[in-house]
Amino acid sequence: MARMQVTTEARKVVVHAAGGHDKLRVEAQSVPAPGPGQVRIDVKAIGVNYADAIVRMGLYASAKEYVGWPITPGFEVAGTVGAVGEGVDLAIGAPVFAVTRFGGYASHVVVDRAYVFAKPATLSFEQAAALPTVYMTAWYALFELAHPRRGAKILVHSAAGGVGSALVQMAKRAGCEVTGVVGRTAKVPVVEALGADHVIDKSTQDLWREAQRLAPEGFDVILDANGVATLGASYRHLRRTGKLVVYGFHSMMPKTGGKPNWPKLALDYVRTPRFNPLDMTNDSKSVMAFNLSYLFDRKELLAEAMRDILAWIAAGEVAPPAVTTYPLADVARAHADIESGKTTGKLVLVP
Numbered sequence: 001m002a003r004m005q006v007t008t009e010a011r012k013v014v015v016h017a018a019g020g021h022d023k024l025r026v027e028a029q030s031v032p033a034p035g036p037g038q039v040r041i042d043v044k045a046i047g048v049n050y051a052d053a054i055v056r057m058g059l060y061a062s063a064k065e066y067v068g069w070p071i072t073p074g075f076e077v078a079g080t081v082g083a084v085g086e087g088v089d090l091a092i093g094a095p096v097f098a099v100t101r102f103g104g105y106a107s108h109v110v111v112d113r114a115y116v117f118a119k120p121a122t123l124s125f126e127q128a129a130a131l132p133t134v135y136m137t138a139w140y141a142l143f144e145l146a147h148p149r150r151g152a153k154i155l156v157h158s159a160a161g162g163v164g165s166a167l168v169q170m171a172k173r174a175g176c177e178v179t180g181v182v183g184r185t186a187k188v189p190v191v192e193a194l195g196a197d198h199v200i201d202k203s204t205q206d207l208w209r210e211a212q213r214l215a216p217e218g219f220d221v222i223l224d225a226n227g228v229a230t231l232g233a234s235y236r237h238l239r240r241t242g243k244l245v246v247y248g249f250h251s252m253m254p255k256t257g258g259k260p261n262w263p264k265l266a267l268d269y270v271r272t273p274r275f276n277p278l279d280m281t282n283d284s285k286s287v288m289a290f291n292l293s294y295l296f297d298r299k300e301l302l303a304e305a306m307r308d309i310l311a312w313i314a315a316g317e318v319a320p321p322a323v324t325t326y327p328l329a330d331v332a333r334a335h336a337d338i339e340s341g342k343t344t345g346k347l348v349l350v351p
């Protein structure tokens with residue numbers, strides 16, 4: 001028999017078909033009940049990710065694979081335990097945060113116990129909701145894939161954003177020399193404050209000339225979610241033995257309007273570099289890639305990542321995410337803002 005707390009109003013964001021910001025509808029929902037081994041979270045904060053906009057546009061492969069239409073986007077929430085199914089060890093009312101494979105944009109969310117983590121008292125609900133996706137992405141990219149050594153030269157594209165902020169801090173903690181790249185001058189102090197050794201402002205500087213100056217032999221690791229705009233040059237600016245970690249393609253996407261520009265998308269797809277294993281071997285360079293939503297079933301990996309991340313935050317070695325909050329009703333504005341390329345840190349919805 002499930003234990004639960006009585007709740008009143010329940011809402012979720014629903015996207016019925018691919019499209020622009022007007023497709024984000026806030027609708028009433030019935031409060032979901034947890035099954036055995038599951039937890040219902042009464043949500044106080046929801047993390048927004050750039051990927052949520054791609055889901056809305058209908059271009060996110062794993063969303064099509066696991067959900068289809070209609071879909072409620074959202075990879076992460078924080079709140080209190082509202083109800084538990086059989087076999088769950090959590091107290092009603094306990095403050096928690098969780099990862100979700102979609103479905104997070106809601107006032108009440110049911111997830112398996114394995115995806116729920118105790119919220120440290122030092123983190124606000126907003127910070128806790130903002131944490132899992134981008135910090136786990138950065139952890140996986142750096143410590144499962146790239147394995148940088150102390151002193152390694154690392155270049156982080158989009159360094160003031162959600163994932164970028166986490167990458168800069170974690171690479172610094174690992175003793176690396178970090179160069180952050182940003183697309184707007186206003187973001188430079190943000191990346192400096194995160195501890196980057198160098199910041200390249202590509203709105204005023206020649207990105208690759210600066211990169212060449214900072215790492216004449218090339219970088220040990222480059223982390224690139226731009227896609228076609230920089231992938232080829234990122235590969236060329238690796239040193240021998242260097243590693244390129246690819247985890248996004250946002251330069252294919254529009255900064256305004258919320259809808260894909262199909263001819264540009266098709267052209268960018270064709271122009272995206274194809275890396276040849278023969279060349280990679282001769283160059284002694286690696287290209288690696290991943291999508292966190294396919295790691296959802298690797299529960300032991302997610303638990304290990306979260307253990308490290310929470311320990312580093314508790315020790316003050318990595319700061320919690322900087323957040324900007326929006327009411328859930330303003331979800332369209334949050335999407336427009338993250339797509340604009342102007343935001344820094346993380347955006348969070350408050351239901």
Ligand SMILES: NC(=O)c1ccc[n+]([C@@H]2O[C@H](COP(=O)([O-])OP(=O)(O)OC[C@H]3O[C@@H](n4cnc5c(N)ncnc54)[C@H](OP(=O)(O)O)[C@@H]3O)[C@@H](O)[C@H]2O)c1
Pocket residue numbers: 048049050051133134137157158159160161162163164181182183184187225226229246247248249250251252253254255290291292293338339340341342343344345
């Ligand atoms: N593979 C995975 O598992 C995984 C997981 C999480 C995130 N991601 C990817 O990581 C990237 C960052 O995600 P996030 O949520 O942390 O977002 P974010 O970095 O906070 O925001 C996106 C940033 O990308 C840059 N950008 C946006 N649109 C662009 C465009 N059309 N052309 C060039 N640059 C553009 C802008 O920064 P600058 O102008 O300063 O560069 C913008 O601030 C996204 O591509 C996302 O899809 C992948």
